Amino acid sequence: xxxxxxxxxxxxxxxxxxxxxxxxxxxxxxxxxxxxxxxxxxxxxxxxxxxxxxxxxxxxxxxxxxxxxxxxxxxxxxxxxxxxxxxxxxxxxxxxxxxxxxxxxxxx
Numbered sequence: 001x002x003x004x005x006x007x008x009x010x011x012x013x014x015x016x017x018x019x020x021x022x023x024x025x026x027x028x029x030x031x032x033x034x035x036x037x038x039x040x041x042x043x044x045x046x047x048x049x050x051x052x053x054x055x056x057x058x059x060x061x062x063x064x065x066x067x068x069x070x071x072x073x074x075x076x077x078x079x080x081x082x083x084x085x086x087x088x089x090x091x092x093x094x095x096x097x098x099x100x101x102x103x104x105x106x107x108x
Contacts, residue, residue: 026059030066037073045096053103067107074100 029051036048049070056066077097 026055026062030055030062034069037069042095046099049096049099049103053106056107063107067104070100070104 033048033051033055036044036051039045039048052066052070056063074097
């Protein structure tokens, strides 16, 4: 009897540690992705968007936060494009916006 209770306790403890490690990994990935969104390099931004998409799929409780970041980033990019002179933004900005829209549609 004592052995079964000890086994169940160890299982619960291991499950909690695994869940905590998963939450930590997701949080760190989210923070890193948000930081990369601000980079001028297209590859960094697209990698960030891909990572946010993966997080939203893996972690339903983080989905709303990911969508909020994507929408805020998209609005910010639109505001920048509106304020800039015509032709100031190139294909990299268009690629970023297209990817954001694709990710949002995929998560919808």
